Amino acid sequence: MIKTDIEKQKEESLVKELVLEVGTVCATDFFETNVSVKLPDYQRPYVWNVEKLKQLLKDFKDHFFYDGDYNENAQPYYLGCVLLYQKSEEEFEIIDGQQRVTSLLILDYACNDSKSYLAQEKWNLEYSSMLSTAVIKHNFKYLSENVSLEIKNHLNDIFSKLVFTVIKTNSEDEAFTFFDSQNSRGVSLSAVDFLKSYHLRELKGNEDLQRRFAKQWDSNNKGQFLTELFDFILWRSRSWKGKNLSFENKDAILKDFQKKTIKEQNNDIIRLYPNVCNTLANQLTYDSQLGLCVQPNILNLQSTASQYPFSIRQPIQKGVGFFLYTEKYFAVYNQLFTDKKNETFIKVYNKLITQNSYYLKMFFKLASVVYYDKFKDKKLQEFTLWMDYLLGSYRIYQRTIVTQTVIKILRDNVQNLLDVIEMSYRPEDVFEFIRSITDKNHYDVDLTSDPVYGVRNNYKNANLSFYKKEENSELIAKEKWIYEYIRKK
Structure with missing residues (x-):
């Protein structure tokens, strides 16, 4: 009314x-x-x-x-x-x-x-x-x-x-x-409503744009989904840097996506920053006769939302820039986890990641969006396997996974994993880092005293089924299984 x-x-x-x-x-x-x-x-x-x-x-x-x-x-x-x-x-x-x-x-x-x-x-x-x-x-x-x-x-x-x-x-x-x-709780469910109202006001005088973005926002926010996107993906991807880590709250989210956004003189012009969707060239060749030849990227004049040329940690522009940024990562999240367009990625997710703790599963989603933002589909399945290797070592080693477990993974290692993904030039650099911070000895745990259908045994059985190993096989060999699986693919 x-x-x-x-x-x-x-x-x-x-x-x-x-x-x-x-x-x-x-x-x-x-x-x-x-x-x-x-x-x-x-x-x-x-x-x-x-x-x-x-x-x-x-x-x-x-x-x-x-x-x-x-x-x-x-x-x-x-x-x-x-x-x-x-x-x-x-x-x-x-x-x-x-x-x-x-x-x-x-x-x-x-x-x-x-x-x-x-x-x-x-x-x-x-x-x-x-x-x-x-x-x-x-x-x-x-x-x-x-x-x-x-x-x-x-x-x-x-x-x-x-x-x-x-x-x-x-x-x-x-x-x-x-x-x-x-x-x-730390975050009010109305945080996204404040963001919507704040950035729509930046479009005052342009009712067509206000209607377009308000309609799309409401469509994307069915079931308050945007709350999860901002809380667990976007805010954490931008704020979990280095070792000084904390959990999100309403004020922190509004500070990052309201106060820290940038106002340009012309709201119709959106500033871009280099990323995988926005590079002039993707490779070059050198010929002794012809010299250097730069191979330009294909220019997509009509991009889908998941291809918008934004980076997840880039500065965000008020108004149009904010809404387009949100639409991109809504589309990326859905492409990975809802539309399930990458069958090999979702196969690993369904078979292994879903057997993990809620906190580790949400962290996997966060890391996957950050990885996809950096490398798109390139070796995405391998990333999934190595991420499961890391997270699984905590699932098997610890009887209970708590909220601080994720902070521990990022803070207590030589570098923050999200920072490594953001700064890496090749997917292999990410995989090497994940292997270096995974203690494979965590997999060498006797689970005979655990309930047959307990969380740790369920996770172990999911691995044995996925890698097609005998019932008495030990998870200490999981790194070897991953290499074998990759070679077969």
């Missing part, structure tokens, strides 16, 4: 809107409501820092002003979702969204003083945390001193174009479940 639905019912209170499962409302109407809105005791403290306020003010300036003048024709600015639990007919609790709601109320108070919603007691949220109180005072001081005159003079106009999606639930159990899922 969009804002026009609410405009048709101006005479009705917000309460009627809130009893709907989902509705969209502007900040002005949201704050004008006379219902009681409170913070539940289990809410986390208000923790928005000055950096977030700076970004919010910058977004307002970029979106609502042109050459310093307020743009009355500016499109609504989407502020995400506010989840409310309805305790009674006129009493609601904010389950999710209190950080944004509180920040807007502080901004309103800093700009409008006695005419603000807080001063008129239309809103009176109570914060039990001392941390909340301290942050609110600090942020109020900052906003009182730093809000530009143009934003201050037009704040009421801006509020009328700030849009929330309001979700209401009558079930307290639902409220707790939603709260736990949003606040107990």
